[in-house]
Amino acid sequence: MSRARANPVNAAAMHGALILYTLIALFPVFVILINSFKTRRAIFREPLALPDADSFSLIGYQTVLKQGDFFLYFQNSMIVTVGSLGLILLFGAMAAFALSEYRFRGNMLMGLYLALGIMIPIRIGTVAILDMMVATGLVNTLWALILVYTAQGLPLAVFILSEFMRQVSDDLKNAARVDGLSEYTIFFRLVLPLVRPALATVAVFNMIPIWNDLWFPLILAPSEATKTLTLGSQVFIGQFVTDWNAVLSALSMAILPVLVLYVIFSRQLIRGLTSGAVK
Amino acid sequence: MTALTLSNVNKSFGKVHVLKDIDITVEDGEFVVFVGPSGCGKSTLLRVIAGLEDASSGDIRIGGEPVNMTPPSKRGIAMVFQSYALYPHLDVRGNMSLALRQEGRSKAVIAERVAEASRMLNLDPYLDRYPSELSGGQRQRVAIGRAIVREPRLFLFDEPLSNLDAALRMNTRLEIANLHRALGASMIYVTHDQTEAMTLADKIVVLRDGQVEQIGAPMELYNNPANRFVAGFLGAPAMNFFPAGLVQPGDGREMGVRPEDLYLSADGPLEADVCHVERLGGDTNVIVQVAGHQITARLFGQHDIAAGAAVRLGFDPARAYHFDASGARLAP
Numbered sequence: 001m002s003r004a005r006a007n008p009v010n011a012a013a014m015h016g017a018l019i020l021y022t023l024i025a026l027f028p029v030f031v032i033l034i035n036s037f038k039t040r041r042a043i044f045r046e047p048l049a050l051p052d053a054d055s056f057s058l059i060g061y062q063t064v065l066k067q068g069d070f071f072l073y074f075q076n077s078m079i080v081t082v083g084s085l086g087l088i089l090l091f092g093a094m095a096a097f098a099l100s101e102y103r104f105r106g107n108m109l110m111g112l113y114l115a116l117g118i119m120i121p122i123r124i125g126t127v128a129i130l131d132m133m134v135a136t137g138l139v140n141t142l143w144a145l146i147l148v149y150t151a152q153g154l155p156l157a158v159f160i161l162s163e164f165m166r167q168v169s170d171d172l173k174n175a176a177r178v179d180g181l182s183e184y185t186i187f188f189r190l191v192l193p194l195v196r197p198a199l200a201t202v203a204v205f206n207m208i209p210i211w212n213d214l215w216f217p218l219i220l221a222p223s224e225a226t227k228t229l230t231l232g233s234q235v236f237i238g239q240f241v242t243d244w245n246a247v248l249s250a251l252s253m254a255i256l257p258v259l260v261l262y263v264i265f266s267r268q269l270i271r272g273l274t275s276g277a278v279k
Numbered sequence: 280m281t282a283l284t285l286s287n288v289n290k291s292f293g294k295v296h297v298l299k300d301i302d303i304t305v306e307d308g309e310f311v312v313f314v315g316p317s318g319c320g321k322s323t324l325l326r327v328i329a330g331l332e333d334a335s336s337g338d339i340r341i342g343g344e345p346v347n348m349t350p351p352s353k354r355g356i357a358m359v360f361q362s363y364a365l366y367p368h369l370d371v372r373g374n375m376s377l378a379l380r381q382e383g384r385s386k387a388v389i390a391e392r393v394a395e396a397s398r399m400l401n402l403d404p405y406l407d408r409y410p411s412e413l414s415g416g417q418r419q420r421v422a423i424g425r426a427i428v429r430e431p432r433l434f435l436f437d438e439p440l441s442n443l444d445a446a447l448r449m450n451t452r453l454e455i456a457n458l459h460r461a462l463g464a465s466m467i468y469v470t471h472d473q474t475e476a477m478t479l480a481d482k483i484v485v486l487r488d489g490q491v492e493q494i495g496a497p498m499e500l501y502n503n504p505a506n507r508f509v510a511g512f513l514g515a516p517a518m519n520f521f522p523a524g525l526v527q528p529g530d531g532r533e534m535g536v537r538p539e540d541l542y543l544s545a546d547g548p549l550e551a552d553v554c555h556v557e558r559l560g561g562d563t564n565v566i567v568q569v570a571g572h573q574i575t576a577r578l579f580g581q582h583d584i585a586a587g588a589a590v591r592l593g594f595d596p597a598r599a600y601h602f603d604a605s606g607a608r609l610a611p
Contacts, residue, residue, distance in 0.1 A: 180352030
């Protein structure tokens with residue numbers, strides 16, 4: 001193991017592969033970013049060229065900021081994403097704790113039932129969901145989106161988290177019980193910090209599909225006040241004419257918040273890995 | 280006053296009957312060790328006493344009060360776990376004081392008790408460190424300290440030395456013995472290591488398959504085991520078992536002789552081929568084959584015996600034990 005790691009050829013090959021993958025993954029983002037700063041003509045003439053004095057233009061950003069209420073869309077996307085993630089993590093972790101910690105009749109069945117959602121795409125139920133939202137008067141509210149995304153994220157969250165929670169030492173939980181901590185304190189103060197890497201994983205897995213989703217905002221909350229960023233960007237994509245400057249600028253700006261969220265979660269992830277709990 | 284009384288305690292997980300009719304009494308100030316092979320139910324029994332598992336039936340009394348329905352924190356017990364189970368987000372002081380804060384004790388009382396415990400366990404330099412910054416032995420001392428500050432009626436130890444290396448294990452064993460003397464508290468200690476049981480206990484409870492095989496003082500169990508299992512479990516190296524027919528033709532019983540009771544003797548009844556010799560300096564363990572049975576003889580001092588030699592072993596018939604086919608002890 002240590003010899004393999006020390007071998008410079010292996011190390012170079014490993015880094016080469018990773019660097020190559022990084023380049024492939026970052027290339028589309030890079031193209032979007034550079035083109036968002038170019039004039040429309042320059043975008044089509046030389047899509048891969050960097051913006052220079054001739055082709056540099058902020059027209060896309062100006063359009064985006066003038067047309068439509070982009071800060072509101074931003075805010076909506078942020079509320080929906082953070083709200084859904086919060087609920088997914090909270091309820092997912094609680095369900096996972098119950099499933100992994102307590103013996104009760106139907107524990108297995110309950111676990112299977114919760115995991116079933118991983119296999120069935122939530123979009124199959126769109127019509128029924130729309131019916132429910134209309135009946136409860138939640139159409140064109142951010143709550144509609146938050147609830148749907150929470151339901152969509154829970155199965156995988158419960159599945160991943162219960163697996164991690166089983167690995168938390170029983171002795172630690174029992175020691176806390178002997179010391180008189182309540183089950184809620186054990187959950188929030190002992191178990192949750194120990195499964196932080198898993199929480200971060202679940203958060204990252206759920207965050208990007210929610211942020212990027214077009215389907216449910218279009219169906220459940222298309223009003224001007226509740227538009228999300230992805231839906232808001234669609235105004236620039238027409239059937240006959242597409243304002244590419246504006247689309248690329250909107251997309252560039254949409255990347256930023258996810259990036260910030262990701263950095264926060266990945267930090268937690270590393271911090272979680274380094275906490276020495278038991279032995 | 281009795282510290283703990285268990286009467287007819289049973290525990291089942293689904294269809295698996297783990298503890299069967301356990302009756303045990305622990306007197307005040309007594310050090311009781313539950314010992315048995317892994318899977319015999321000793322840790323489950325400890326968890327039932329602690330209240331971390333509910334007994335399926337039976338009566339548990341701590342200090343005379345029935346505690347079947349009492350949660351662990353109200354039972355007046357403190358427990359030390361094999362994996363230390365320290366709270367990773369609290370420093371040593373926080374770990375030790377958490378239970379007292381939960382009980383709502385005053386700051387002065389908490390500070391005084393933590394100071395006292397850390398003095399007893401030499402933890403003063405580490406009070407502000409986190410568990411991840413401590414060695415295994417230090418962590419186990421913190422875990423013991425966490426138990427001491429609560430001043431419980433009953434200490435429960437769940438294999439506390441199993442994660443420590445051999446040298447540290449011996450030191451910590453001594454510390455626990457000293458602690459018991461200093462505090463005079465009642466303690467229950469679970470282990471699978473018969474050496475720990477013999478060296479620490481006032482009273483040993485030998486368990487097998489969820490049943491109590493025998494209860495008694497260490498030397499009582501050693502000298503007077505109730506059955507073949509207890510005889511074979513206590514003592515290292517373990518007692519030798521062979522058909523009594525090897526010594527007295529026609530005797531159908533099984534015979535047990537402790538390794539230290541065997542000696543080299545030119546006219547001894549056992550004709551043996553030496554397979555292996557372990558030289559420990561103070562003792563020499565000679566492992567021999569007698570008519571297909573492996574027998575260990577523990578000879579005092581150093582002996583010049585080579586593998587492959589033929590020897591004869593003798594023993595004092597009064598020090599031999601006899602068992603029937605089911606393992607029950609028979610009169611000599």
